[in-house]
Amino acid sequence: MSTTTATETKRKAPAGERVADWADGRLGIYSLAKANMRKIFPDHWSFMLGEICLYSFLIIILTGVYLTLFFHPSMNEVEYSGSYVPMQGIRMTEAYASTLDISFDVRGGLLIRQIHHWAAVIFLAGMFVHMMRVFFTGAFRKPREINWLFGFLLFVLGMFTGFTGYSLPDDLLSGTGVRFTQGAILSVPIVGTYISMFLFGGEFPGHDIIARFYSIHILLLPGIMLGLVVAHLILVIYHKHTQFAGPGRTNKNVVGMPLLPVYMAKAGGFFFLVFGVIAVIAALFTINPIWALGPYRPDQVSTGAQPDWYMGFAEGLIRVMPGWEINLWGHTLVLGVFIPLVVFGLVLAAIALYPFIESWITGDKREHHILDRPRNAPTRTALGVAWVTSYMVMLIGGGNDIFATHFHLSINSITWFVRIFYFLGPVLAFIVTKRICLGLQRRDRDKVLHGRESGIIKRLPHGEFVEVHEPLSQAQLHSLTAHEQYKPAHLGPVTDENGVKRKLTRGEKLRVKLSKGYFADGNQIPKATAEEYKEISEGHGHH
Amino acid sequence: MKKLSARRRHPLAAVVVLLLALAATGGLYAAFAPADKAQADETAQSLAIEEGKKLYAVGCASCHGTGGQGTSDGPSLVGVGSAAVDFQVGTGRMPAQQPGAQVPRKKNIYSQAQIDQLAAYVASLGAGPIAPTEKQYSPEGADIARGGDLFRTNCAQCHNFTGEGGALTKGKYAPSLEGVSEKHLYEAMQTGPQNMPSFPDTTMPEKEKKDIIAYIKSVNGDETPTPGGFALGGLGPVSEGLFGWIFGLGALIAVAIWVAAHTAKAKKS
Numbered sequence: 001m002s003t004t005t006a007t008e009t010k011r012k013a014p015a016g017e018r019v020a021d022w023a024d025g026r027l028g029i030y031s032l033a034k035a036n037m038r039k040i041f042p043d044h045w046s047f048m049l050g051e052i053c054l055y056s057f058l059i060i061i062l063t064g065v066y067l068t069l070f071f072h073p074s075m076n077e078v079e080y081s082g083s084y085v086p087m088q089g090i091r092m093t094e095a096y097a098s099t100l101d102i103s104f105d106v107r108g109g110l111l112i113r114q115i116h117h118w119a120a121v122i123f124l125a126g127m128f129v130h131m132m133r134v135f136f137t138g139a140f141r142k143p144r145e146i147n148w149l150f151g152f153l154l155f156v157l158g159m160f161t162g163f164t165g166y167s168l169p170d171d172l173l174s175g176t177g178v179r180f181t182q183g184a185i186l187s188v189p190i191v192g193t194y195i196s197m198f199l200f201g202g203e204f205p206g207h208d209i210i211a212r213f214y215s216i217h218i219l220l221l222p223g224i225m226l227g228l229v230v231a232h233l234i235l236v237i238y239h240k241h242t243q244f245a246g247p248g249r250t251n252k253n254v255v256g257m258p259l260l261p262v263y264m265a266k267a268g269g270f271f272f273l274v275f276g277v278i279a280v281i282a283a284l285f286t287i288n289p290i291w292a293l294g295p296y297r298p299d300q301v302s303t304g305a306q307p308d309w310y311m312g313f314a315e316g317l318i319r320v321m322p323g324w325e326i327n328l329w330g331h332t333l334v335l336g337v338f339i340p341l342v343v344f345g346l347v348l349a350a351i352a353l354y355p356f357i358e359s360w361i362t363g364d365k366r367e368h369h370i371l372d373r374p375r376n377a378p379t380r381t382a383l384g385v386a387w388v389t390s391y392m393v394m395l396i397g398g399g400n401d402i403f404a405t406h407f408h409l410s411i412n413s414i415t416w417f418v419r420i421f422y423f424l425g426p427v428l429a430f431i432v433t434k435r436i437c438l439g440l441q442r443r444d445r446d447k448v449l450h451g452r453e454s455g456i457i458k459r460l461p462h463g464e465f466v467e468v469h470e471p472l473s474q475a476q477l478h479s480l481t482a483h484e485q486y487k488p489a490h491l492g493p494v495t496d497e498n499g500v501k502r503k504l505t506r507g508e509k510l511r512v513k514l515s516k517g518y519f520a521d522g523n524q525i526p527k528a529t530a531e532e533y534k535e536i537s538e539g540h541g542h543h
Numbered sequence: 544m545k546k547l548s549a550r551r552r553h554p555l556a557a558v559v560v561l562l563l564a565l566a567a568t569g570g571l572y573a574a575f576a577p578a579d580k581a582q583a584d585e586t587a588q589s590l591a592i593e594e595g596k597k598l599y600a601v602g603c604a605s606c607h608g609t610g611g612q613g614t615s616d617g618p619s620l621v622g623v624g625s626a627a628v629d630f631q632v633g634t635g636r637m638p639a640q641q642p643g644a645q646v647p648r649k650k651n652i653y654s655q656a657q658i659d660q661l662a663a664y665v666a667s668l669g670a671g672p673i674a675p676t677e678k679q680y681s682p683e684g685a686d687i688a689r690g691g692d693l694f695r696t697n698c699a700q701c702h703n704f705t706g707e708g709g710a711l712t713k714g715k716y717a718p719s720l721e722g723v724s725e726k727h728l729y730e731a732m733q734t735g736p737q738n739m740p741s742f743p744d745t746t747m748p749e750k751e752k753k754d755i756i757a758y759i760k761s762v763n764g765d766e767t768p769t770p771g772g773f774a775l776g777g778l779g780p781v782s783e784g785l786f787g788w789i790f791g792l793g794a795l796i797a798v799a800i801w802v803a804a805h806t807a808k809a810k811k812s
């Protein structure tokens with residue numbers, strides 16, 4: 001556009017074109033748009049999970065800005081004199097008082113607060129499910145490992161942004177959570193006390209923590225997250241979106257709708273749908289009614305004190321861990337708190353590092369743009385379900401008192417159930433999931449070779465009843481057999497060509513063992529080959 | 544005085560002094576003791592005890608013993624007072640249905656008059672906390688905010704921030720305070736039923752009990768407003784998280800499936 005000649009511009013161009021021309025001359029957007037406007041996005045509902053996260057993140061930022069206009073991140077003590085009667089005359093921090101004001105005296109304050117908080121709950125849940133979608137379809141494989149880590153970091157940072165956010169009102173519930181965190185920090189050997197004194201500016205609770213959490217919550221963490229979101233999206237566009245196998249879809253193309261106009265219209269509409277759903281929920285359902293909780297005081301506590309769900313597994317780890325401690329040379333090592341803290345990190349690290357572990361086991365250095373169906377990677381799927389199981393068991397541990405009262409169970413029994421099933425559950429989940437995956441693989445193989453069960457029963461002349469199987473279409477056959485299957489790794493000959501014993505590293509031996517666990521006979525069902533298909537469909541006719 | 548002085552070593556002097564002292568004590572007691580109830584009242588009282596004893600024999604004696612002395616199935620009722628009877632029977636906890644970690648609240652099958660008779664009988668076994676009058680437990684004019692502070696200090700660790708209840712060890716629990724009458728709240732604090740500690744007037748004066756009752760009624764009463772919409776049980780992040788996952792994310796995924804299913808027409812041509 002910037003190259004248009006002077007003679008042509010004399011003829012009045014349409015207004016839109018002139019605006020675009022003006023902008024292009026200064027921003028150079030034409031080439032950028034040209035390169036990306038026809039970017040293709042494949043259609044599948046599970047590819048929109050990330051969009052749910054993106055939009056709820058935007059909603060959180062928008063509502064958060066409104067809340068900062070009225071919130072006072074100060075721990076100065078004031079006497080409440082606002083409009084909520086059961087708190088009048090109670091001494092509280094300015095942070096709590098201003099949150100009460102937002103809830104009762106600021107126009108639209110409570111709705112915005114509830115949108116902000118519900119959107120956060122949904123944002124984190126969305127990220128969790130999005131991450132599981134990427135995991136179970138193998139979308140984390142090369143070239144997307146870095147983007148997987150970006151996404152993982154967004155989830156972890158989201159957890160801590162959420163934590164610092166719900167701690168800001170300085171109410172009795174969140175204050176208990178801050179105390180819990182301080183306890184976890186204190187349990188770290190040697191440096192724990194120093195970190196605690198540094199973070200709280202002295203003894204707990206001090207006068208600084210709310211102001212510090214405020215900076216972290218509204219500036220530091222969201223800033224990093226915004227940067228990561230942008231990087232995450234740029235990489236999605238750069239790598240192009242993955243797609244499920246199907247006719248016409250290869251590792252080298254993307255089949256779907258162009259970004260403009262189709263996808264933009266869809267995505268834009270979807271943003272408003274997400275906003276609408278969250279706004280309706282926020283308008284109808286209470287979240288974190290801080291007015292009912294009271295201001296934080298270190299000498300008070302309530303039962304049923306849980307963090308928001310994304311910190312729930314940490315709560316569970318602490319709740320079910322036996323209260324072990326070791327006293328050595330006048331120092332106490334609080335294993336009952338420190339072990340859960342370590343496990344908390346390990347649980348997260350396990351899922352973050354999985355792509356690298358899998359690529360090490362397969363030794364596959366190629367790019368993958370076609371997604372796996374979860375059944376076609378039985379061991380990966382089973383490991384993922386095991387991880388989710390241990391996570392969910394710990395969520396039950398975190399809510400053990402609520403489960404006890406509402407299911408009329410003993411809290412001790414629940415705690416023991418969680419202790420045992422934290423170890424047993426993943427094993428069972430692994431075995432069951434793998435069996436289900438293998439069963440589904442066998443079913444796919446049967447479908448390819450013998451066709452679809454039509455439900456039509458035919459009686460043969462000699463009296464035998466058979467069910468008619470309908471052969472699948474070519475497209476279906478392709479989709480069911482498009483996945484590739486790895487061969488298990490082998491250690492190779494024990495000696496090299498000179499008859500000298502080969503040196504095998506322990507890592508190599510482990511890799512081969514794991515590879516067999518993933519891909520050896522019995523750990524995956526060989527897919528139907530073209531020869532088998534031909535033999536059955538042409539050879540002796542039917543089944 | 545000489546006469547008196549001369550006889551002070553008389554063998555009967557000690558007896559006379561004793562008699563005088565007894566008469567003085569008795570007289571003083573008669574003068575200062577609260578006035579006796581009218582004769583008719585006393586009859587009514589003993590009648591109530593009589594009736595209460597009959598009810599007791601039917602509903603309570605199998606566990607608490609025929610004279611309220613307690614058995615292996617139920618504690619002694621000597622000294623529990625009428626307040627405890629009024630609470631336990633009035634909330635339907637007693638007579639208990641079955642042994643268990645804790646006796647649950649259930650439908651009360653006695654009339655208030657019968658409960659009073661039972662209470663009179665049990666109170667006659669030994670002195671204990673007396674069932675309060677309406678003047679004592681009515682939250683009229685109490686300080687709600689102070690009650691909230693007291694509630695969070697003394698009650699919330701078992702009963703939750705707004706009295707929604709909570710779990711105790713081994714299947715025991717602090718029940719929800721929703722729908723519990725003012726009188727029963729007062730009596731619970733007075734007597735400390737089951738696993739609850741008692742808060743007699745010496746540790747928590749009547750005024751503070753009233754404040755607490757006023758607070759409970761203001762945050763967990765029938766007329767309590769919920770400015771944020773449906774309260775989801777008032778249980779905090781566990782129910783909020785479940786709701787967010789199932790209905791929040793669930794609805795959004797349903798919408799996503801709907802959007803993905805309605806793709807541009809170009810594909811179909």
